[in-house]
Amino acid sequence: MSHPVPLSKNRNFRLLWSANALSTLGSQAAFIALPLLVLSLTGSVTDFGLVLFVESVVSVVAGLPAGVLVDRVDRRKVMLVCDGLRALISAVFVVAMVTDRVSLTLIIAAGVLTGVSSSPFGPAAGAMLRSVVPPEQLVSAYAVNQARNSAIVLAGPLVGAALYGVSPTLPFLVDAVSYLASAACVLALRPPERPRPPADRPAADRKAADRKAAAFPQWRRDLTTGLRFVRANPFMRYTLVNSTLMNFAMSAVVVTLIAVHSGAGSTPMSTGLLVAVSGAGNLLGATLAPRLNRLLSPRRLVLAVGWSTAVLVPAMAADDAIWWTLLLIAGSSVTAPAANIALAAAAAHTIPDHLQGRVRSASALLPAMVTPLGPVAAGLLTDRLSAPAALLLFGGMLFVLACFSTLSRGLRLIPDLRRPAAGPPAAPAEGASGSAAGDRVPEQVR
Known part of the structure; x- marks a missing residue:
């Protein structure tokens, strides 16, 4: 029985880890600088609360469509586009700061656009992790990711505050650069080819599924x-x-x-x-x-x-x-x-x-x-x-x-990943209402 490659030597995992670390560190640095910027601009805590509220609403609304995108499009390309868009938004924001054209409206608009472009990144990275790490190493991989996030949550605000003290523009410039660095890591990823979805059922079942799909459009089924x-x-x-x-x-x-x-x-x-x-x-x-x-x-x-x-x-x-x-x-x-x-x-x-x-x-x-x-x-x-x-x-x-x-x-029913015999989850079947193990969806989805 061959042993899996250690995480420290798993090239794809290290690149994926680095991409997440870089983008998260930049975001944390910018996040701690944002209230300082809003307060210096408007002097209102309520305005900062409004910015956070809008960003929260956007992340919730964009969540389900983002999940559909991650399953329908190559995940590596999704992550690259997310990083590229976020770098562009941050760069435009930096230019606005340098030219003294920042306003509350611009801050909210940047938050909305960043929230929309960020929504697919997390699900895509999570799905990518499952494809580059074998099941018996998932716990260790998530532990390493959790340690990374905890360290960044501790260090990120300190970095952001220090940069803001030098220049209010610096945290947002670092944020833009962090997205470009993350994109470089994603570009170097070479994940294994994604498995094909489960095979179609017999013709009679496919016709029944087609009739159901006609009454329930594909985009609604995906959501x-x-x-x-x-x-x-x-x-x-x-x-x-x-x-x-x-x-x-x-x-x-x-x-x-x-x-x-x-x-x-x-x-x-x-x-x-x-x-x-x-x-x-x-x-x-x-x-x-x-x-x-x-x-x-x-x-x-x-x-x-x-x-x-x-x-x-x-x-x-x-x-x-x-x-x-x-x-x-x-x-x-x-x-x-x-x-x-x-x-x-x-x-x-x-x-x-x-x-x-x-x-x-x-x-x-x-x-x-x-x-x-x-x-x-x-x-x-x-x-x-x-x-x-x-x-x-x-x-x-x-x-x-x-x-x-x-x-x-x-x-x-939680799977025990300490047991190598725990195979991949059963594929969902058309028309299934849920198996004894609860691992099926009500109908075949592609």
């Missing part, structure tokens, strides 16, 4: 294919519920803790420590994730993290001392990446190659809509009740999620 796959697959349904509720609750917890430790009697250092410890914990957790995934089955790992988080968050309400909060934040930040990586790797293995873009986009749709509501809920509860009460309520939500995970049939 809803990912949603139907998630609905028909118990494990994908579980990941959707888990990611939506977990992201909502944890985003609310972070805002609640920041409110507690930025109030009277606190120092700015307290808030900085919270963010730094959380980021460092995620980075350490991503480093430990492969080992934890080898020691525990995916289901046991997800349950262990879910129950520990359900205990740690309410414990934060017991004492508002910064050392206590930092200790609990560190505990939850270190363990969470292992479960996230296990779920992400299992999902990548579960989704058939020709549906990767559409299912990934569909799976991200609900979390993208719900997660921004977490900070809003945290603000309302903190103002009307108290921070400890809010933490207890969010802890209660995590307790319910842990109970749901324990009883979930979908989580029991």
Whole structure:
């Protein structure tokens, strides 16, 4: 039995990793500079909130069409076009800054165009990862990617702030260059040829499918294919519920803790420590994730993290001392990446190659809509009740999620990628309403 090439020697994986790292670092640097630019231009925090709101709406609206594009067009070309468009938009923005023609309207327009051109990049890169990394290395690959993202989240804002201090134009110029560097990495990729979609069924079945397609146009079928796959697959349904509720609750917890430790009697250092410890914990957790995934089955790992988080968050309400909060934040930040990586790797293995873009986009749709509501809920509860009460309520939500995970049939069906015998997911069949393993879509899709 031949062993797969180590990730460190996998040329395609290293190029894909570098492309993501470069584009993400540039985006993080520009993101921290954007509020500084808006505030210097308009002096209004509301205007910056408007920019973020528009960008969030665009990412949600563009998500499903982006998934269709990723499945219908060569993924490498999709990534190249995304990088090229984003580099062009950033370059135009830099020119506008140099010529003193920046306005709030231009900032919003650039955000909209960047959001649209960025939407296909993530699903395309995720689908490409599955094609260049064998199933038994997916957990390690996602762990390396998670460590990269955690490091960039820590370093990116510092780089952006430092560049902005030298010149307000520099972070956006670096962003444009980062997209060009990412495109160079993508251009050098030589991924294996994509497998052909499942073969057609007999003529009688094809006629029935054609009649259904006539009543349900192809573009509408393409937009809803990912949603139907998630609905028909118990494990994908579980990941959707888990990611939506977990992201909502944890985003609310972070805002609640920041409110507690930025109030009277606190120092700015307290808030900085919270963010730094959380980021460092995620980075350490991503480093430990492969080992934890080898020691525990995916289901046991997800349950262990879910129950520990359900205990740690309410414990934060017991004492508002910064050392206590930092200790609990560190505990939850270190363990969470292992479960996230296990779920992400299992999902990548579960989704058939020709549906990767559409299912990934569909799976991200609900979390993208719900997660921004977490900070809003945290603000309302903190103002009307108290921070400890809010933490207890969010802890209660995590307790319910842990109970749901324990009883979930979908989580029991999570593939264990530690077993090389775990083959590729079964191909979806026309007219299927869902198999016992939940790995089929309601109808054949190409």
